[in-house]
Structures are given as C-alpha cells and as structure tokens.
Amino acid sequence: MDQNRNIGGTFRTVLSRPDEIMLAAGASGELLAARLRVALAACLFLLPVTNALTGGLPGESVIGFGGAAFVNIFALLWLRLARRPRHYRWLPFATAAFDVTATTVVLALLGAQYLPAALNSMVVWCCYVLAILMTALRSDGRITVFAGALALVQYGMLIAMVFLTASADQLLSPEYGAVTPGSQIQRLILLALTTALTATIVYRMQRLVQMSGIDGLTGLPNRTWLLHRMPWLLEAAHEQGRSLSLALIDLDHFKAINTDLGHRVGDRVLCHVAAVLQDALNESEWLVRLGGEELVLVMPLPVGAAWERMEVLRQRAAAHPFHPGTPRGEPIRITVSVGVAASPHDGHDTSQLLGRADRRLKHAKRGGRNRVVARDE
Template sequence: MAQRDMSVDPADRSDERHVDPNRTDEARLVGRTPVADAMSALLSRPDEIMLEIGATGELLVARLRAVIAALLLLLPLANALGGGTLRSTLVGLAGAVLINLFAQIWLPLARRSRRYRWLPFATSAFDVTATSAVLIVLAFNDVPAGLNSMVVWCGYLLAILLTALRGDGRTTLVAGALALAQYGALAAFALLTTAPEQLISSEHGIVTWSTQLQRLLLLGMGTLVTAVIVYRMQRLVEMSGTDGLTRLPNRTWLLHRIPRLLRAAREEGGSLTLALINLDHFKRVNDEAGHHVGDRVLRHVVSVLRDSAEPGEWLVRLGGEEFVLVMRKPIGTAWERVDALRRLVASRPFEVDRGADFIRVTFSAGLAGYPAEGLDLSALLGRADQRLQEAKREGRNRVIARDG
C-alpha cells in the first residue's frame, strides 16, 4: 500500500485544550450505569481545576464560618436579656467562644488549603460535630429542646450544603454520613433512655420515632442533592478542561497544574521538562484528505502516545496539531524520551480505511527545562517554541533540546 507523507504546520492553534495521558476512559465503558459512574467520580480525587475551585470555596466557607461564629456570641446575651438562667447563659457563651476559636484556626489554614489535603474533611466534620454538640447541650437540659430544635438542626443541612463549594464529592459524602450517624445516635439514645413524660414539652412539642426518622430522611436527601450538584459541577469543569476531540487535558488544565508541578520540583530538587510537539505538515492532511480524516489522524497520534505513556508524564493538547508533553525528567533524558516517541509515531502510519492508503505522520519538537531555562509556564513554552521552530527550519521530524 502506498504511503503519503502528510504532516502539519504550527499555524493552527485555535482550540486550546489539554489532557493527562495517564487518564483513560474506563469510567465510561459500555455497560457501566450512570449511577456507578457518578459514584466513582464522587469517590475519586477531583482534577486540578476542580481542586483549585475547591480551594477558593474552602476559603469562602472559612470566612462565612468566622462571621457566623462571631454572631453566635450574641446568643448568650440575648438569652440573658430574655430572662434565661445564668447557667444556660454561661454554657452558651462557652460554646460560642469555642466555636469562634476553631473558626479562627480554620481561617488561616484555608488560605493554603491546597497544601493541607485533609482540611476540607476536617472542617466539614467540625461543622457537623459542632451542630451535634449544641443539640446535646440543649437535650441535656430538655430532651424536646434538643431533638425538636429546627433552627439548630438545620446546621446539619448547612454543613452538608457548604461542601458543594469545595467541589469534592468525598467531603459531601463524609459530612452526610457523619450527620446521619451523630444525629441518629443522639435520637436513638434519647428515645431509648428517656422517660415518656420527659419527651413531651409544651414549648417544643413531642419527641417521637416518626419525627426523628423523618429528619434522618431529610439529611439523607440533603446529602444526595448536594452530591448530585457536586457531580454536575465536576462534569462541567471536566468538559471545560478537556479537549472534545482527543479527550486530552487542555491549556486551562495546564495553567492550573503546572504551578504545582514547578513548586514540587523546586521543593524536592527535581527536574521538569516541557516538550512542545507539532505534527509536521498537518495542514496538508486537512487540505488533501479532509478535516474528518485530519481529526482521525490526531486521535491516532494521541492513541500512540497514550499507549506508551510513562508515570510522571502529562500530555496536553494546546490546539490544532500542537501538544505539550510534561515530564519529570532532566532535559537530556527527556530528549531521549521524546525522540523515541518521534520514531514510534513515524513507525505507526495511519490507515485511512481498510485496504486504503496509509498516511505517514511525523512530528517536530522543542524542549525546555526547569529551572535553567524558565521559571514559569510562559518562559518554558517560549523557549520550547524557539527550538520547535528551529527543528522545522532544519527539515522537521526531529527533536531539539539545545540552542543551535
């Protein structure tokens, strides 16, 4: 069968998207139910864009918590002015001070929440447990006041709903499960150990199994709704950060991921190299074979690169026929790796149709290493692009890692 040497020029860079080459589409295998797919997504660690959104959400929750905690200091004063006992006023004041103390602890940590992966879980658990603690204090003096207090009980729903701002389905499920467990235990203990006459209050009504089960059901429903919201947010963010044609991450993902990779390389004394890859004469493929075939060629190249992906590598589509390969390697080792990929892609021509002609695809690449040749993404891409253009001037189908 004949082979046509069709490659691409770096001119077309319109659609800027990027993807992790280690990521597969196994979550969407045929036969997998939408519910199973949703649960898998909710139980998985969010991607970089969602984590960045979650970090700002955690800070927003921390600020809101600090404001609410400050307002809680007014409740003991209102209780005293309303004729409450000294004991109840002091208990309320102690609780408000304790909540304010923790609110001030969480606030500075939230400003660096990406560094503390446990923080969203700890703060969500704190919000739920603080609600339970207040209900326990109320129930200690008057069981109906604790178990029938709608205002305080809504703290559970608020704690669960606020997890949506963190963008991590795991925190939603943890907060919901903790709320169900704590309130369920409180209600069961009170109903099983309290005399029937003490479950009746003229001010707060009657405590029954039926009403408590209804509240537990509402907590479960609140958790489910919040989890669905988080899942929907994750899918929308995924679509915005993923190339629709190749399913690779796009520039948005790269912009969020690279700063963390550079910081990790700096702190650990490691190396990081960016390879800017451009398919040779790809415009000719679109012109002579059509854009539909061109799209299939792109997916073919991505498939070859994905199949040979190694740990610590990220493949990103910048747009058109241009890609970035991020590697945790020094530039010399990275050159050997990219040159091997170049030879691999060249050895795997694309078959347009069974029995039809092959299209031989090659690429050119320019490399740049951190920190010697750039301290941020813009500088590294600029240096890599200079070397990519040099590779094209020298005849294409080559990888350049040093200035000529």
C-alpha cells in the same frame, strides 16, 4: 440493569478522588467556605442575644454565647489554614468534621441544660444541613458523603442517648414541643436526603468541569487541564527534588494537509498522531492537546532524559504513517518537531516553560523540522 449500572457508576464517581482540575477548584472552594464560615460564625452571636431578649432560658443564652465564641475561634483558624490549601490536603475533611461535631456538641450542651432542646432545637439542628451543604463548595463528593454520614451517626447517637435516659415526662416541653421517635426519624431522613442532594450537585459539577478539561476531538486533556495540573506537578517535583520536563510538539506541514486534503482528514491525522504517542506513554507521562496541531507532553524527567524520550517518540510518529482509508489514498508519513524545557532550570511555572519550549520548537522548525531541540541555539 443499565439504570442500576449508571447509579453504581455515579456513586463510584462521587466517592473517587477528583482529578486535578476539581482539586484546584476544591482548594479555592475551601477558602470560600472558610470565609463563609467566619461570616456565619459571627452571626451566631445573634442567636443567644435574641434568646435573651425574647425571654428564653438564661442557661441557653450562656451556652449559645460559649458555642458562638468557640466556633468563631476555630473559624478564624480554618481561614488561616485555607490560604495554603496545597499544604493541608486534609483540611476539607477536618473542617467538615468540625462543622458537624460543633453542632452536635451545642445540641448536647443544650440537652444537659434542658433535655427537649437537644433534639427539638430546630435552629441549632439546621446547622447540620448547612454543614453538609457547604461541602459542595469543595467539589469533592467524598467530603459530602463523609459529612453527611458523620451527621447521621452523631445525631443518631444523640437520639439514642436521650431516649435511653429520659422519661416520657421529660420529653414534653411547652417551648420545644413533644420529642417523639417519629419526628427524629424524619430528621434523620432529611439529613440523608440533604447529603444525597448535595452529592448529586457535586457530581454534576465534576462532570461539567471534567468536560471542560477534555479535548472533544482527541479525547486528550486540554489547555484547561494543563493549566490546573501543572502547578501541582511542579510543586510535587520541587518538594521531591526532581525535574519536570515539558515538550511542545507540533505536527510538520499540518496546514498543507488541511489545505490539500481537507479539515476532516486533518482532524483524523491529528487523532492518529495523538493515538500513536499515547499508546507509547507510561502512567507518569501526560499528553495534552494545547490547541490546533500542538500537543504537550509532561514528563517527570530532567532535560537530557526528556530529549532522549522525545527522540524515541518522534521516531515512533514517523514510523507510523497515516492511512486515509480510501482506495487511492496513499499512506502519509507524519513527522513532528519538538521543543523541550525543564523545571527548575528553564522556569518555575507553566508560562515560563511553555515560552522556553516554544522558542526551542521554532529552532526545530527552522532547522529542517522532524527534530527535537532541548537547548537554546
């Protein structure tokens, strides 16, 4: 039962939309895949040349040259689009579909010239495997499953068409051997196994990246997550004409807590404050542990509304003291100081916003702590 549940959970994870870190990795992976496709497409010209030099059928060489030219043209187009991945979110699915469909088209053209070549051309058929394996570079299991399913459907339809239209004599060839149902079923199984293996690799990559984006102490997203997530949020806010605010939160007198009560209690205090704040957030707000006792709250609000929001959260933190849980342990009142910065007024990227918020946080500290500063003083 537990094993089935784990398998089901893994399958749902593979088919779910990746988080922003994985999408960012997938965007760079799509560019890498596009560059690799250009290199492989150029190498495709070697296949018809080799076929012609080794006495292959002239028609196959012509189809090979035509197919290589077609793939090269589109490979250059995909490379150009891949340089702006955030503007073409559909691109990974389109390129995966192209890689698979181009293989099917070449096999169909070979079959029109010489029927056994449609199903027994191992060199061209291996392009299905390459197309599926290349989806691992996108770090998105949905693309892998999509490409694998498309290859199975298209190649399965090709098999059905050949066996429905060809006689037994037409399926025998001295160059390609006999085309048999058993061998074609084996190829379909290999495509399915390749898809499953590639999806497993993607899942493993997702888990490793996910672990790198989560703070081990608080369970909050960490600096890595923030640095990958913020560019997407800033771009979306800019396109929609909205503001995006970032609040840098620092626990007051946290070093004294660590010194007087020990680091274990300090860790519990940090987790307590993170939980108090997290429980009050809505779905459009993200709380991140930046490092040490510093937290960051990202809000889709202009600076004035963000200041009001942080005032409410600051008061909430002060109203929920930390209880050490020991017989003589008195509740500890925890307060926070906050610096707020907003895009586009205070900056257009994560570094600029963090720098402005940090300066305002220092103003809050110098002003007596337990306060929110949203403008330069």
